[in-house]
Amino acid sequence: MNLIEVKNLRKDYATHKAVDDISFVIPRGSIFGLLGPNGAGKTTLLRMITGIFYPDHGQILFNNKPFDPERDIQSIGYMPEERGLYKKMKVGEQTLYLAQLKGMREKEAKEKIKYWFDKLDINTWYNKKVEELSKGMQQKVQFISTIIHNPSLLILDEPFSGLDPINANLIKQEIFDLSKSGTTIIFSTHRMEQVEEICDRIILVNKGKKILDGEVKQIRHDFKQHLFRIGVGTMPNFAQMATWHFSIIKQEDHAYTVKLSEGSTTNDILMHFIKHDIPITYFQEILPSINEVFINKVQEMEQPLN
Amino acid sequence: MNKILLIIKREFLTRVRKRSFLVVTLLIPVFFAGLLVIPILIATSGSEDKRIAVVDDSHLFLGRFPDSKGTYYKYLTNIKVDTFRYEQYGYSGLLYIPDLDIKRPSGITYYSSGQPGIGVESNITKHVNDIIEEKRLENAGIDREKLFAAKSDISIDFKSGADGKKGNSAVAYGVGYASGFIIYIILMFFGMAVMRGVMEEKVSRIAEVMISSVKPFQLMMGKIIGIAGVGLLQFLIWVVLILSLQLILPLFFSAETLHAATQGGGVMQSGGNAAAIDAIEKIRYVIGSVNWTLIISCFIFYFLGGYLFYSALFAAVGSLVNEDPTDAQSLTFPITLPIIIGLMIMISTVQNPDSQLAFWGSIIPFTSPMVMMARLPYGVPGTVPYWHLALSMVLLIVGFLGMTWMAGKIYRTGILMYGKKITWKEAIKWIGKKN
Numbered sequence: 001m002n003l004i005e006v007k008n009l010r011k012d013y014a015t016h017k018a019v020d021d022i023s024f025v026i027p028r029g030s031i032f033g034l035l036g037p038n039g040a041g042k043t044t045l046l047r048m049i050t051g052i053f054y055p056d057h058g059q060i061l062f063n064n065k066p067f068d069p070e071r072d073i074q075s076i077g078y079m080p081e082e083r084g085l086y087k088k089m090k091v092g093e094q095t096l097y098l099a100q101l102k103g104m105r106e107k108e109a110k111e112k113i114k115y116w117f118d119k120l121d122i123n124t125w126y127n128k129k130v131e132e133l134s135k136g137m138q139q140k141v142q143f144i145s146t147i148i149h150n151p152s153l154l155i156l157d158e159p160f161s162g163l164d165p166i167n168a169n170l171i172k173q174e175i176f177d178l179s180k181s182g183t184t185i186i187f188s189t190h191r192m193e194q195v196e197e198i199c200d201r202i203i204l205v206n207k208g209k210k211i212l213d214g215e216v217k218q219i220r221h222d223f224k225q226h227l228f229r230i231g232v233g234t235m236p237n238f239a240q241m242a243t244w245h246f247s248i249i250k251q252e253d254h255a256y257t258v259k260l261s262e263g264s265t266t267n268d269i270l271m272h273f274i275k276h277d278i279p280i281t282y283f284q285e286i287l288p289s290i291n292e293v294f295i296n297k298v299q300e301m302e303q304p305l306n
Numbered sequence: 307m308n309k310i311l312l313i314i315k316r317e318f319l320t321r322v323r324k325r326s327f328l329v330v331t332l333l334i335p336v337f338f339a340g341l342l343v344i345p346i347l348i349a350t351s352g353s354e355d356k357r358i359a360v361v362d363d364s365h366l367f368l369g370r371f372p373d374s375k376g377t378y379y380k381y382l383t384n385i386k387v388d389t390f391r392y393e394q395y396g397y398s399g400l401l402y403i404p405d406l407d408i409k410r411p412s413g414i415t416y417y418s419s420g421q422p423g424i425g426v427e428s429n430i431t432k433h434v435n436d437i438i439e440e441k442r443l444e445n446a447g448i449d450r451e452k453l454f455a456a457k458s459d460i461s462i463d464f465k466s467g468a469d470g471k472k473g474n475s476a477v478a479y480g481v482g483y484a485s486g487f488i489i490y491i492i493l494m495f496f497g498m499a500v501m502r503g504v505m506e507e508k509v510s511r512i513a514e515v516m517i518s519s520v521k522p523f524q525l526m527m528g529k530i531i532g533i534a535g536v537g538l539l540q541f542l543i544w545v546v547l548i549l550s551l552q553l554i555l556p557l558f559f560s561a562e563t564l565h566a567a568t569q570g571g572g573v574m575q576s577g578g579n580a581a582a583i584d585a586i587e588k589i590r591y592v593i594g595s596v597n598w599t600l601i602i603s604c605f606i607f608y609f610l611g612g613y614l615f616y617s618a619l620f621a622a623v624g625s626l627v628n629e630d631p632t633d634a635q636s637l638t639f640p641i642t643l644p645i646i647i648g649l650m651i652m653i654s655t656v657q658n659p660d661s662q663l664a665f666w667g668s669i670i671p672f673t674s675p676m677v678m679m680a681r682l683p684y685g686v687p688g689t690v691p692y693w694h695l696a697l698s699m700v701l702l703i704v705g706f707l708g709m710t711w712m713a714g715k716i717y718r719t720g721i722l723m724y725g726k727k728i729t730w731k732e733a734i735k736w737i738g739k740k741n
Contacts, residue, residue: 050518052722078518082724084511089320100312101519145515 002064003028003153003184004049009058011044018044019055020208026186026201031179033199033216034188035290037298041208042188043081046155049186050078062153074103077151081158081188083142085130092117092126095145102149109148116144120170135162143171147178154178155186160194172198192291196220204294211297220287223296226260227286228269233279240276245269257286310524310531317503317532322539331540335547356426359397361385364406366441371433377426393419401430408441478683479656485605486652486680493612493645493675496537497620498638503529504624504721505634513721522718527710530617534610541609545602597686604682604695611702612675616641618706618713625720626728633727640730648673655680659689671705674698712737 004026011019019041026032036042047053049060051069060067062075086094092113099109117123120140130138139162147154156175160168175198179185187199195202196216203213212219228246232254241248241256245264250257258269266283273280288296321327360381362368371379380397382390392400399418406414414434416422443450504526507513516525619641627633651667658664659681667677668690678698681690719736720728 047722052514052517073519076518078515080511080514080518082511082514084507084513084515086506086512087510097312097316098515098519101309101516142515 001028002026003062005061005064006049007059007061009045009048009060010056011041011048011053012056017208019048021058022203022205022208022210023058024203024210024213026184028184029179029182030200031175031185031187031198033195033202034186034205035190035192035195035202035294036205037190039207040205042205043157045205046078046080046157046186046188049153050076050155074149075152076155077102077146077149077153078155079142079146079157079159081161083139083162085138085142085145087129087131089130090126091122091128091130091133091141094130095141095148098145099148102151104149112148112150113144116148120144120174136164136167139163140167140171143174147174151183153184153186155188157188158191159187160189160191192289192294195290202290204297206298206301211301212293216290219293220290223288223293224285225288227257228260228266229255229257229282229284229286230269230273231255231281231283232273233281236276236278240278243272245272254281309520310528313520313525313528314532314535317529318535321499321533321536327536327540331543335544335551339551356398357396358426358430359385359390359392359395359400360403361387361390361400362403364403366406366408367403367434367437370437371430374429377429387417392417398422399426403434406438408438408445411438475684478659478685481601481683482656482659482680483653485601485683486656486676487649489605489609489612489676489679490645490649490652492537492609493616494642496533496613497616497641497645499533499536500530500617501620501624501627501634501638503533504621504717505627508625508627508721509629517718517721522721523714525721526618526621526714526717530614530621533617534613537609537613538606541606600686601682605679607699608675608679608702611671611699611706615671615675615702615706615709616645618710618717622713622716622720622733625717626723626730626733628724628727630727637730644672645676648676652676652680659684665694668694669698669701671702674702 002025006025007023009019009022010017022041022045034042034045044053048055049067051067051073062068062072089097095113096106096109099112100106104112114123117126120143122137122140122144125133125137125141130141133141143159146156154175159171159175163171175185175187187195189195199216201213201215202219204211214222227249235254244261245268246258246260248256249259260266260269266285270280270283356377358371358377358379360367360371360379361383362381368381373379379401387400387402390400399416399422402413402415402417404413406412416427416430440450443453507516507525513525520528620638623634623637623641626637648667651663651673655661655664655667655677664677664681667673668681678690678695682695684690686692686695715737716733720733
């Protein structure tokens with residue numbers, strides 16, 4: 001079941017196509033990564049999904065119904081990359097205000113605020129003005145304001161920027177918890193290592209176009225280059241390593257990175273080592289990181305092969 | 307609760323709860339009251355108890371100076387004026403009248419250590435002149451009673467307008483000028499407040515968070531209406547303060563002063579507490595000769611209409627400004643210019659409320675809030691026919707709806723536009739753009 005289906009979405013600016021015919025689906029309850037370099041059209045895409053912009057062309061289905069900003073905006077929590085709070089307002093009042101704007105009743109909102117402020121241990125800030133808080137503290141307040149109304153879709157644009165590792169971890173844990181409880185999360189970033197750790201599925205965009213999308217595991221698998229790492233107990237001599245089953249990419253201390261030749265299997269590699277009586281300590285497939293896939297794909301686009 | 311109501315509430319409360327709101331709201335009437343009351347107090351302050359010694363060598367004035375409240379005359383004889391130390395005997399001054407040639411009186415002198423005060427000066431002068439005048443009449447054989455009976459003292463009612471309502475152009479001038487000017491200040495002051503509010507939202511980046519919850523138009527209107535509420539509340543407080551001042555004012559002045567002010571104004575033309583009388587009389591006159599219901603209700607209409615007309619534009623400017631606040635100056639210029647032109651037309655209108663300039667100025671929504679307020683005190687439907695007023699009001703409403711629509715278009719694009727310096731030329735293109 002998909003929470004969101006995006007079909008042939010297009011948005012033009014005066015000078016360029018910000019989003020050019022992009023389609024994808026987001027399964028309910030998944031953590032969906034939206035990746036792309038700066039200026040790829042991520043923010044424009046998100047603004048269309050949050051109802052801030054209307055698409056020039058195409059359709060967005062929310063809960064299998066055409067997206068209606070008036071109604072569906074209540075079920076969305078959006079934390080834009082450019083964070084912002086009213087600086088002169090008190091933390092508690094501000095959160096209450098934003099919660100009420102999402103359609104919550106005052107009483108209900110106050111209970112939720114108390115719950116979250118306790119959970120993230122910021123209860124003592126309730127009556128402090130936002131401008132008195134550090135940047136990281138403001139991020140926490142911002143995060144709470146985004147999720148306070150229990151949205152079914154949570155959109156986080158670079159949620160960890162400006163957070164120290166401890167708080168980043170705290171927020172990460174909250175994201176996982178929310179996901180487990182059924183919240184669908186769109187996670188927009190250009191930090192790839194976070195994507196592999198957090199996301200189930202991703203879409204990769206560049207210059208307004210979709211480059212690829214799918215499950216993270218599947219993508220890494222699809223782009224694998226048949227690389228393996230073998231740990232050895234003793235380093236063999238050079239002659240012992242001559243074979244047509246694989247070629248050595250890299251030699252390290254007590255380890256090799258090898259590329260499997262076409263027509264050979266992983267067992268052929270292992271057999272080779274065993275035959276030469278080289279003790280194997282570990283054997284591991286090297287899958288490309290999303291970062292590598294990303295850079296490859298983007299560079300491919302920059303310099304199309306003729 | 308409706309979202310726009312929430313926004314209005316926040317905009318209203320954050321401003322009203324500020325300490326500066328209370329200070330400004332209370333200080334402004336105190337300032338104006340000061341302008342009004344201080345001259346009266348100064349003019350009447352000379353009237354603490356005074357004993358004046360009168361040395362009359364002409365024997366014409368003996369017992370002729372009437373004692374009044376705070377001023378007592380004591381007639382001395384056999385005194386050498388040059389050496390008499392009047393201060394030592396508790397006199398505040400000494401009036402010396404030499405033996406007079408009634409046809410050419412000269413040499414009447416008043417000695418005092420300090421400034422005698424306007425009241426004393428004019429009192430003495432008046433009485434001396436009255437007595438000499440009387441003596442001359444007597445010498446010429448003219449009967450006083452007959453002379454007074456022959457004197458003409460007709461006051462002419464200046465009526466204007468079809469219904470012949472009593473009007474007064476000086477009062478109309480004052481009221482017109484004041485209300486036109488107040489509207490000008492309101493447009494500038496509250497317009498800038500709207501602009502700063504929008505800029506704050508944009509610069510602090512809360513705008514995008516907000517419009518993922520509400521429509522940009524709701525956000526803009528919420529702010530505009532919230533700030534209008536602040537202005538109305540302020541206005542209401544002032545009206546209440548002025549009304550209570552009206553009640554308190556008489557307590558500051560003795561009943562006698564007020565009595566003199568209203569009854570004796572004509573007789574004591576150059577004398578007495580001229581300034582005080584003048585001021586108090588003006589206040590009474592103004593209150594009597596102006597249709598306050600009309601003026602106040604029109605004032606509220608033009609205040610709100612003008613404010614709504616311009617504040618949407620100020621909001622649009624706020625949305626165009628980037629990090630650099632100096633951008634705001636060049637961007638606001640096209641908006642402040644018509645307001646200043648309106649002020650100019652208003653100033654010429656209070657002198658000439660029937661002119662073509664005044665007519666057009668009071669019809670076109672860019673200037674009508676100020677100019678129409680300057681014309682209205684001259685009389686409806688006398689100077690301002692009903693259709694002028696109706697047309698002006700309708701155009702202002704239409705204008706404000708149109709302006710808000712256009713500004714809303716600019717605002718919704720501008721509020722999310724960062725980094726780039728935006729010109730009016732670009733912004734105007736956004737008006738035609740669909741969302």
